[in-house]
Amino acid sequence: MKEKIFGAADEKEITRAIVSEFARQFEEYVESDCIIVGAGPSGLMAGRMLAEQGVKTIIIERNNYLGGGFWIGGYLMNKLTIRRPGQEVLDELGVPYVEAGPNLFVADGPHACSKLIAATCDAGVKFANMTVFEDVVLREENRVAGVVINWTPVQALPRQITCVDPVALQTKVVIDATGHDASVAKKLGQRGLLKIAGYGGMWVERSEDLVVEHTGQAHPGLIVAGMAVSTLYGLPRMGPTFGAMLLSGKRAAKIGLQVLSRR
Numbered sequence: 001m002k003e004k005i006f007g008a009a010d011e012k013e014i015t016r017a018i019v020s021e022f023a024r025q026f027e028e029y030v031e032s033d034c035i036i037v038g039a040g041p042s043g044l045m046a047g048r049m050l051a052e053q054g055v056k057t058i059i060i061e062r063n064n065y066l067g068g069g070f071w072i073g074g075y076l077m078n079k080l081t082i083r084r085p086g087q088e089v090l091d092e093l094g095v096p097y098v099e100a101g102p103n104l105f106v107a108d109g110p111h112a113c114s115k116l117i118a119a120t121c122d123a124g125v126k127f128a129n130m131t132v133f134e135d136v137v138l139r140e141e142n143r144v145a146g147v148v149i150n151w152t153p154v155q156a157l158p159r160q161i162t163c164v165d166p167v168a169l170q171t172k173v174v175i176d177a178t179g180h181d182a183s184v185a186k187k188l189g190q191r192g193l194l195k196i197a198g199y200g201g202m203w204v205e206r207s208e209d210l211v212v213e214h215t216g217q218a219h220p221g222l223i224v225a226g227m228a229v230s231t232l233y234g235l236p237r238m239g240p241t242f243g244a245m246l247l248s249g250k251r252a253a254k255i256g257l258q259v260l261s262r263r
């Protein structure tokens with residue numbers, strides 16, 4: 001008889017392996033040090049830096065794919081631009097790029113995005129993809145202490161056929177890296193705990209510095225990173241360039257470590 005290429009493992013074993021490993025990890029991350037909402041460039045960068053420092057971190061992402069807007073550089077063209085000193089992150093990740101000017105660099109979206117995702121996974125970050133952030137867990141003095149989540153398909157279906165309650169994950173610090181939506185900050189806004197200004201018109205040379213400078217704790221237990229910072233504080237948008245997203249993610253991680261060390 002001809003020798004088989006693959007070892008024996010049938011359907012029931014495959015299903016059991018998926019269910020038990022998913023349940024084991026989900027159970028482990030019901031309690032964590034940091035939950036990041038949004039797997040775009042700022043969220044991935046923050047997660048990578050935190051996990052490298054041994055922080056137990058999970059990223060919640062409503063899409064199946066990770067990377068947010070980092071695959072595409074603007075107008076459906078898959079070239080990413082980065083202004084100095086953002087290219088230092090590309091160097092760290094081993095992403096090739098070309099120089100478009102003394103302070104401007106261009107990389108391939110798929111190459112940069114896949115390397116950032118891989119580096120984040122390698123650092124030890126776990127992901128709950130196809131999972132949508134719905135609400136915050138609040139504790140004394142309205143400190144953010146976790147997130148309320150549901151499956152993306154459940155939320156996408158009409159209410160009358162999906163009356164499915166969400167579940168909650170507890171954590172020590174939440175990072176809102178949901179891009180233009182600023183979904184977590186907006187939830188606090190709905191309760192009168194934050195004022196959401198909405199992002200302003202484009203002005204790249206002002207915007208990128210401001211986004212990095214304003215990255216920080218916006219409310220006890222909540223750090224805001226990336227484009228969500230512009231939405232929260234009414235800063236100008238920067239258009240299709242990503243240096244500020246990467247550096248804002250780094251700063252969010254640094255502030256996250258400070259918040260965690262005080263708890």
Ligand code: 48H
Nearest residue numbers: 038040041042062068069132133178179226227237238239
């Ligand atoms: C779960 C959610 C939810 C939710 C959103 O948009 P992103 O790439 O975010 P940033 O801030 O890391 O990068 C912004 C950049 O891509 C960009 O758009 C720029 C620079 N624009 C400038 C301009 O002028 O327009 O990623 C955010 C991620 C996405 O993957 C969303 O799917 C996810 O967050 N997300 N995940 N639950 N409620 N809301």
